[in-house]
Amino acid sequence: MEEDLDDFSVNQRPAKRSGEDDGLVASTREPVPEEYVENAKAIVQETLNGLLEHVDAFGEKTRETAERVKEAGVLNRATGRGLEGEEVVGLSGDSREEVRIEDLVRCENALLSKSTMILAHLGEETQRLNRIAHETIYPMLATLGERPDDEESLSESELRRSFAEKLQPLQDTLLFMEQLRAVTCNLFSQLAVVSSTYTAYTPYQSVRLAWSFDTLGHALAIGLGIDETVRNNRSLGATLTSFKRAVLVLRAKPEQFGMSEVDVASLDSAIVIVEKQLFTCSFFASVLDQLTSTEQTDRFIKELAGAALELNEGAIARLNTKKELLNDKRTLLSTLCLTILHSRLILDIPDIKLCSRAWEVVKACVLVPVTTTVAICPETVLDMHLSPAARECVGNDMLASATSLRRETLANIDETFPAKLHDMVTKSVAWLSRFTAVPTVESSLSITMNSRVELFQQGIKLASGLRHYLQEVVHLHVSLDSPITKRRVRLISRGVELLQATHEALTRKVNLSVEIQHVLNFLADRIYRIMVRPG
Incomplete structure (x- = not known):
């Protein structure tokens, strides 16, 4: 240690600089006094001794705590009670580390960091709203107003109950719509700023930002799904009538219901x-x-068209193939919303290529799903919301052309439906046999888990494709007012039975996994109690 300090005192002297006084430099070359070296050695040794004592004390305390926890656990399992007078030691921890997005998105370009962070936040918020819409908003709007009986007259008690059971969910839906509007407008503004501000746009020149544009399309699709769900629910008109009748009853006798005229007006x-x-x-x-x-700006409009075209071409290329993803059809709905937005931004000069790709969606899909229960006809959406110039690119008689395509599809359905359904049923039955069989355990756990996860994903993809195809077949008959033959009914029933079998297999596997884990924990506890005896 002393030699190291001597070397430090000699080797770490500052070098002579040009222009410095020779006397000053000469003073720095004098050796360090011995008392300084001794003091430094004493300070370092004292610090090291303190650290060693702290480590030893911490290790001893940890060992004592571990022994106490072990003894208390043994007595708890063997006798049902712990050590008297001993404090309970609880160890708590979180396997997830709370990391803020602000800490992850940080670089020298402050504007780039801020814009990327904002886009990430808005994307996460859009996903949250999407989950709420699928789990709460859509089911409520699709079933609101349905009654178990066919009576048209409502009693006064039913009218009063309408406010408590039906008006509040509708007001919650309005609040949800305002949140969705705010997120959509904010995301649109952020993308526009990134494309219009040169300082912010420079780092993004080689990036398409397809994910953010796709998120914008999904946000618009949520609003489109709300409109479509309300439009398809024919019971909402009766619900609105019951609301108005209830207001008339309350206005006639407000004091009978404990209300004032101000409450009735609100x-x-x-x-x-x-x-x-x-x-x-x-x-x-x-x-x-x-x-x-x-x-x-033209730059933003160009980026919007490029992202929509890229997403559309990718989803169309994978459609009805082995490479099709579960969300490809919903991505098509997102691209339709982006196409409509693009056509409304430039009313006079539409993008012919983008509009033609939107028409390819009409040819490829009879329906594009919003949820598992709500689907939208692509030609109806385009005809209602495309700009006039964009409709001319596709064709002014868009609905007539789409109806002609649907009639041709329905005319050939007796040939295509059995063959396609047979192919889907064959694949689904083969998947069921593999899924319900005893899994093969490989030498590597990762290989075993990967094969099981891949098999699970295949089942979900097959069930999703079969469900969507059956929905399209039923929609063709309903939209064209065509009767369903007995043979088609039997085929549809066969597909529904297969969907039910797939659902039961998936849920049974999930429940079985939970039960097996519970049984294993129970057996482990029993074995532990048998083996451990009180001392």
Whole structure:
């Protein structure tokens, strides 16, 4: 140690600089006094001794704690009680580390860091709203107003119950729609700023930002799904009528229900707001009008068209092939929304290639799904919301052309439906046999788990494709007012039975896994109690 300090004192002297005084440099070459070296050695040794004592004390305390936890656990399992007078030691921890997005997205370009962080936040918020819509909003709007009986008259008690059971969910839907509008407009503004500001756009010149544009399309698709769900629920009109009748009853006798005229007026205004904002099925159009109210730069419009075209071509190329992804059809709905937005941003000069690719979606899909229960006809959406110039690119008689395509599909369905259904059934039955069989255990755990996960994904993909195809077949008959023959009914029933079998197999495997884990934990506890005896 002393030699090291001597070397440090000699070797770490500053070198002579040009222009420095020779006397000053000469003073730095004098050796370090011995008392300084001794003091430094003493300080270092004292610090090291303190660290060693701390480590030894911490290790001893850890060993004592571990022994106490072990003894307390043994007595708890053997006798049902712990050590008297001993403090309970609890060890808690979190396997996940809370890392903020702000800490992950950071670089020398502050504007790039901020814009990337904002896009990530908005994408996560869009996914959250999408989950809420699928789990809460769509099911509520699809079933609201349904009654177990066919009575048209409602009693006063049923009218009062309408406010408690039906008006509140509709008001919650309006709040959800405002959140969705805010997120959509914010995401659109951020993408526009990134493309219009040169300083922010420079790092993104080689990046398409397809994920953010796809997120914008999905946000628009949520609003489109709300309008379509309300439009398809024919019971909502009766619900609105019952609301208005209830207001008339309350206005006639407000004191009987413990209400004042102000309360009745507020209820009346709430019903008017619900009717205007929700029942008119104009939410998607209002969001489009808000987004297209200001002019955007050519760079942003070009990026929007490029991202929509790239997403469309990728999903169309994978459609009805082995490479098809579970969300490809929903991606097509997202691209349709982006195409509509692009056509509304440039009313006079439409993108012919982008519009033609949108028409390819009409040819490829009878329906594009919003959820498992809500689907949209692509030609109807394009005809309602495309700009006039864009409709001319596709054809003014878009609905007539689409109807002609649907009639041709329905005319050939007796040939295509059995063959395609037979192919789907064969693949699904083969998957069921593999899924329900005893799994083969490989030498590597990762190989075994990968094969099981891949098999699980294949089953979900097969079930999703079969469900969507059956929905398209039923929709063709309903939309064209065509009767369903007995043979087609039997084929549809066969597909539904297979879907039910797939559902039962998947849920049975999940429940079995949970039960096996519970049984293993129970057996391990019993074996431990048998082997461990109180000392």
